[in-house]
Amino acid sequence: MENNFIDQDYDAYTAEDHLVWQELNRRQSAMDQRRISKEYLNGVELLQLRESRIPHIATLSEKLSGYTGWSLVPVKGLIPAEDFFNLIIDKRYPVTTVIRKANEIDFSEQPDIFHDILGHLPLLINKRFSDWLIAYSKIAIRYVGNERAVELLARLYWYTYEMGLIVEEQEVKVYGGAIITSANELDNVWDSEVPKHAFNTDFVFRTPYNPFKLQNEYFVINDFTSLYDSLASLENRLRHHLSQVAHNQVGV
Numbered sequence: 286m287e288n289n290f291i292d293q294d295y296d297a298y299t300a301e302d303h304l305v306w307q308e309l310n311r312r313q314s315a316m317d318q319r320r321i322s323k324e325y326l327n328g329v330e331l332l333q334l335r336e337s338r339i340p341h342i343a344t345l346s347e348k349l350s351g352y353t354g355w356s357l358v359p360v361k362g363l364i365p366a367e368d369f370f371n372l373i374i375d376k377r378y379p380v381t382t383v384i385r386k387a388n389e390i391d392f393s394e395q396p397d398i399f400h401d402i403l404g405h406l407p408l409l410i411n412k413r414f415s416d417w418l419i420a421y422s423k424i425a426i427r428y429v430g431n432e433r434a435v436e437l438l439a440r441l442y443w444y445t446y447e448m449g450l451i452v453e454e455q456e457v458k459v460y461g462g463a464i465i466t467s468a469n470e471l472d473n474v475w476d477s478e479v480p481k482h483a484f485n486t487d488f489v490f491r492t493p494y495n496p497f498k499l500q501n502e503y504f505v506i507n508d509f510t511s512l513y514d515s516l517a518s519l520e521n522r523l524r525h526h527l528s529q530v531a532h533n534q535v536g537v
């Protein structure tokens with residue numbers, strides 16, 4: 286696992302890289318903040334993520350650990366799922382060091398430092414959300430060799446951590462990192478034609494996704510405590526769905 290880790294070669298960032306960071310940040314600040322979870326906005330403020338230059342991951346890590354005990358580890362890019370879960374269980378969050386190019390401002394296929402930092406760090410400050418992420422990872426790591434289970438668990442991760450919506454003060458807000466870092470996705474959420482379902486583990490397990498397109502539907506949680514509480518039945522529901530697949534495969 287250790288060879289996933291690299292140093293953030295800060296001096297290697299070019300002036301253009303910092304401008305890309307600045308522009309992404311400017312665009313995100315220009316989004317309608319009333320659509321965004323206040324828990325998330327609180328994290329942005331505490332971590333002072335509106336700086337105009339790419340942050341030093343080590344400095345940010347110190348700041349974050351002062352609030353939550355989480356620390357950050359710089360990585361090259363996506364890392365194997367098992368390594369990711371092991372880090373999370375250890376309260377170490379991997380942050381990609383690379384930043385997208387200027388021509389990828391609107392959409393970057395790979396997560397970059399902007400996505401990892403602005404998409405995911407603010408909510409680590411929320412104790413309930415952080416507890417959920419760790420507990421989810423402890424379950425998910427036990428299924429890394431089971432292809433179908435991985436697919437189902439990825440749907441859960443996708444429709445919460447990346448594309449999740451939450452009710453705050455009786456209004457729907459976004460907390461998923463992939464919505465928060467994409468103005469197009471945020472607009473898509475407010476398209477009244479796009480369904481928003483009440484979060485339900487079985488429903489999520491039955492709902493495939495395409496990471497390269499705007500989403501066809503979203504799931505709304507009532508609060509982070511109910512998201513956390515839903516894990517109590519997660520393995521039971523997972524086994525149920527896996528047994529259905531096995532059942533269908535033998536053609537009964």
Ligand SMILES: [Fe+2]
Binds near residue numbers: 404
């Ligand atoms: Fe992400």
